[in-house]
Amino acid sequence: MAAVSLDSAERLAYRFVHSLSYLSWLVILVFITLSLSRTYALHKNFSAHIEIYKSFNEHLLDHQQQLDFSKRGDPLSLCVGKEWYRYPSSFFLPQTAIDGRSRKRGVHLHFLKSEFSGLLPKYYPQGRLPFITRRIPTEMNDLNQEEMSRYVPLDSCDYIVDLETPDQTTSLEPNYGLMTDTFARLHSHPFLVSSKSHWFYRAFFVPYLSAKHTSFANYTLYQRIPPTLRI
Secondary structure, three states, X not given: OHHHHHHHHHHHHHHHXXXXXXXXXXXXXXXXXXXXXXXXXXXXXXXXHHHHHHHHHHHHHHOHHHOOOOOOOOOEEEEEOOOHHHOOOHHHOOOEEEOOOXXXXXXXEEEXXXXXXXXXXXXXXXXXXXXXXXXXXXXXXXXXXXOHHHEOOHHHOOEEEEEOOHHHOOXXXXXXXXXXXXXXXXXXXXXXXXXXXXXXXXXXOOOOHHHHHOOEEXXXXXXXXXOOOOO
């Protein structure tokens, strides 16, 4: 049966290939080229928010012997401000981190107040499944109204993920890269700035030309220095 199926598939493929005209092959070639260009452009231009969380995991693993959690609270606090909506999912955060002396810390995501004034997500209450998913959550609404309980103070953040946009800073969305006495850059990845890039080269990658018509900013992971003990 398998041999008959393979033989039939080979015959169909042979007929299909030889029935196509040169124009059809040209259309297929253009389609493949545009698809590859589009795929590469999406990866190159807009993958930094994924790469930065991978870098965070690698930092906790690769530098475990240099980490010292004695002056950091439990759990570790990873904060996001204006970039909250690009946070992929909790699967990108480790459940625990271990330092050079085998001290364990959990890792939680927290929100910093930004210019966004809508309703942000919140954690499920602590407890056992499925009971915690059956509870009616508090501090929620169906009007997308802001809940101030979502935010944590900047002083409580051990790490921050943010897109550096020096020409678009506000009091609520500062450039953490300038706070050199408080935060140090650990990792940065280029992220395309749509407002400063040509629409075509945002969508498709063209060798040599894309670099001339696109602009990038740093998607950065910061670490607090010196660490602050939270009680």
